[in-house]
Amino acid sequence: MNQTNQTTKPTAHGGGRKFRNDLIFVAAILVIIAIGAAALFLLREEGSTVQVEVNGTIIGTYPLSVDREVEIITGDSGEELNLLVIKDGKASVTTATCPDGICAAHKPISREGESIVCLPHKVVITVIGGNGEEPDVIA
């Protein structure tokens, strides 16, 4: 084992160079992430419509302007439920039977491109623009 240790152990010289490279590398990644975040933030707009997808299939679109509750029933025998609530121009999931409950903990969404995802039930709730006629989705 000792031979392999020698090859991987950084020398003092190489260590300093690599540390500098590390810093440049991490900084570059953070800059790219920041640019991506800025692009997402600048491009986002108040959406008008909520689109509900189950397992990649759009099962309904609902305007954000009308308060309503939608029961999203999934599962083979219809035992899985996510309750979508549209209120005051925002959409949220208030009740869910999924084990992790991440979708119910998600903050209400209203901006275009925002989404609430329930992975266990394969439910994706996305805010889209327009009137729901042209869903912005890669199928």
Next chain:
Amino acid sequence: MKHPAKKLALLGLCTAIAMVLAWVEIQLPPLTTAVPGIKLGLPNIAIIFILYRFGWKEAAAVSFVRILAVSFIFNPATLPYSLAGGLLSLLGMALLKKTDLLSITGVSVAGGLLHNVGQILMAMLILSTAGLGYYLIILAVTGVVSGIFVGLCGSFAVKRVRFR
């Protein structure tokens, strides 16, 4: 390594350690429930250790077995996400290690980042939606941060752990 049986035993030991680290991670309280998928990536400490002490093939084998075992024990639904993350992460780390430009910590940052990117890409694929950009941004940042932590632990292990 001269003794194949010894190597096999050590890799098995590392697999067990990686699985325990995954279990420890599951026990930790989530930082926030608003964004799913934020994890430290503790098992990657073991993967980095193997990558530097043995090689990428051994690291790939241990990572694969670890992901399969942990997924089936705890939550099989996470398997495709873990596999995508693990594969992309290991690929990136192995290539970066080969360039010999970065330290172990730098390589680990790439691993943490790519693990999360791989998971999101798989989620986009499974859910047939591109609307996960926000998750991608958040998980990219947390991947870098946890990659630094895991990298420091990993380089400590690579330098200090001695086999008898």
